[in-house]
Amino acid sequence: MSRPRTQAEYLARLVPPSVAGLNRRSLLAGAAGTGALLGTGLLAGCGGSDDDSGADAKTVSVGSNQSDPKPKDVIAKVMDGYKTSSGVTVNVNTVDHNTFQENINNYLQGKPDDVFMWFAGYRMRFFASKGLAGDVSDVWSKLNGYSDAFKKASTGDDGKQYFVPASYYPxxxxxxxxxxxxxxxxxxxxxxxxxxxxxxxxxxxxxxxxxxxxxxxxxxxxxxxxxxxxxxxxxxxxxxxxxxxxxxxxxxxxxxxxxxxxxxxxxxxxxxxxxxxxxxxxxxxxxxxxxxxxxxxxxxxxxxxxxxxxxxxxxxxxxxxxxxxAPIDGYMMARKPKSEGAAKKLLEYVGSKDAANIVVKNDPSTLVANTGADTSGYTALQKKAAELVGSATEIAQFLDRDTRPDFASTVIIPAIQQFIKNPKDISGLLTSIENQKKSIFTE
The missing domain is CATH 3.40.190.10 (Periplasmic binding protein-like II)
Structure with a gap:
């Protein structure tokens, strides 16, 4: 992955924190430049049609934030694997990781790709609760190799699944x-x-x-x-x-x-x-x-x-x-993909052990979520990483995935950067964060 970011029997404990009270405030609503980005197609996808019949569609689109060379290549190999097994071509629309993240709200409200890459936990639940992601519970009924903990990490506040895990990393x-x-x-x-x-x-x-x-x-x-x-x-x-x-x-x-x-x-x-x-x-x-x-x-x-x-x-x-x-990365479906059937078929594949095996063979920088994968090819570093996560008593998803996205993006990022620039006025900084927190979390 590129973040980078921004994730055994970790698997028994890998339940993201239960954070109640998702509200109406949009991630980076009204942020300057977002419209321009969408207008130039930097984060505009191919979905949006109401045709949900086409499990036999010959193309499906994926919005990818895996913009660094190595993870981008791994994603291409996974999608080639899907084409080989299904005959369906996957059009991967790759956007710089930070641009993708900063403009995700407007992207999902516009015409997103059929499937898009995102994060488990609060970040997934936030967009699911806003009706900006498709229900993939029926995909989960066909998946094997995931613990209940991974399923919980993929479940929205309404009890339905909106996410298919692919990888995680400590x-x-x-x-x-x-x-x-x-x-x-x-x-x-x-x-x-x-x-x-x-x-x-x-x-x-x-x-x-x-x-x-x-x-x-x-x-x-x-x-x-x-x-x-x-x-x-x-x-x-x-x-x-x-x-x-x-x-x-x-x-x-x-x-x-x-x-x-x-x-x-x-x-x-x-x-x-x-x-x-x-x-x-x-x-x-x-x-x-x-x-x-x-x-x-x-x-x-x-x-x-x-x-x-x-x-x-x-x-x-x-x-x-x-x-x-130990954040978890994976895939979600747009609320109105141009072909819901084709989108779900792709999600079944990226959640399969076959897709996980491709990742194991090509990416030493992550761990696969599917326990059915052949991990004998893990490097010594990957094996040690899996052991570390397995021995952890508590697992967090990462700050900007464990809290409201608007709070992380508009309050915490500038506050921490201000602290790094000038670490002397900690009390003033924390007072500012708390005042903004009260405003955001009470809306």
Whole structure:
């Protein structure tokens, strides 16, 4: 995947937080430039017809946010697999990941593709509740290889399924084994050990932690893990649901801790993409990088065995280090595809073990959701990632998937970027977030 973003018996626990009260406020409603993007076709699909009879249609369209070269190639191979098995051609309309995400609301209200890529959890339920996605419950009756937890992660507030999971990936701290072996570094298990290690890396001429937030979402992963480690999973879920105050001492402690860690992060992060930060790790200029498994996309095939990771260390011994982010990516159907039958046939395929096997063979940067897939081809990194997620006691989906999309996009992204720019006025920043939260969550 490109986010990137923006996800065993994880599978038994992989239930996204139950967040009630989806309201009417639209994601980025009225955002400047959205109409222009739609007008130029950057995020305009091919769907919209009321013809739902055509399971035998010869073409079907997919809106894809998998814009980086590797995941884009993997998606093409999956769709070629569908054409081979069905005779149906899939027209994949690929849009830059961030553009796709920022304009998804208007895209779905216009003429979207028959099928589109999206995320499990709150983000899926938000659009399902607004009537902007098609019910695919009958597709689920034909799927095999998914736990009840994956089905719950695909279920809307009305009890119907609107999502077919394809892959998931954990967030962790990645590093190059050769660099650590050369320097004699040891994996830290506490925050104090992490800061001591970082000080040594600085002495050795390395940037301790690669860091980027040009696109707005990567730093959310840092907030998530600090909040999970300092305040625990339930507080994190409740904060995302608008049930806890951002002005509380608990949230202030997260930002105070983060402010203390910023000097060991790569500077000037607001001008850097996640790919560029990953390349500093690949080039052995940085010692560590907190990111999703998709970081492997930036490493050559002969470097994959040199990539390793550890879960972010413990901060509070009473909370431990077992919770993590592990987002799920997959597919949804437009509310009015040009051929509902053809769209559902494609969803059956992308949810099959055959499609999952194609992903396993071609993408070392993710884990497949279908348990029927042959995962013997997983790299050592993928096997370790699956074990990490399987050992987690709680799984979060990622900040911008666990809360209201409008709150994440219009409040949290600019707030975190403001904090990175100036970490000194934490109280003022949190007061601003809380005031905006109250306005958004009470509409």
């Amino acid at each position: 967030w962790a701290v990645f590093y190059r084994k050769s660099v650590w072996q050369q320097r004699g570094y040891q994996v830290p298990t506490t925050l104090d050990q992490l800061t001591t290690l970082s000080a040594q890396m600085k002495k050795d001429g390395l940037t301790p932690i690669a860091f980027a937030d040009k696109d707005g979402w990567p730093a959310m992963g840092t907030f998530d893990i600090l909040n999970l480690r300092i305040n625990g999973y339930q507080f994190h879920v409740d904060l995302m649901a608008g049930k806890e105050a951002w002005t509380s001492d608990k949230v202030k402690k997260v930002f105070d801790t983060w402010a203390g860690l910023l000097p060991i992060h790569q500077p000037d992060s607001l001008g850097r993409t996640w790919q560029e930060a990953a390349q500093s790790l690949q080039q052995k200029k940085s010692g560590m990088y907190l990111l999703g498994l998709f970081v492997a996309q930036q490493f050559n095939a002969d470097e994959q065995d040199d990539l390793d990771f550890f879960t972010f260390p413990e901060i509070d011994p009473s909370i431990g280090a077992k919770a993590l982010d």
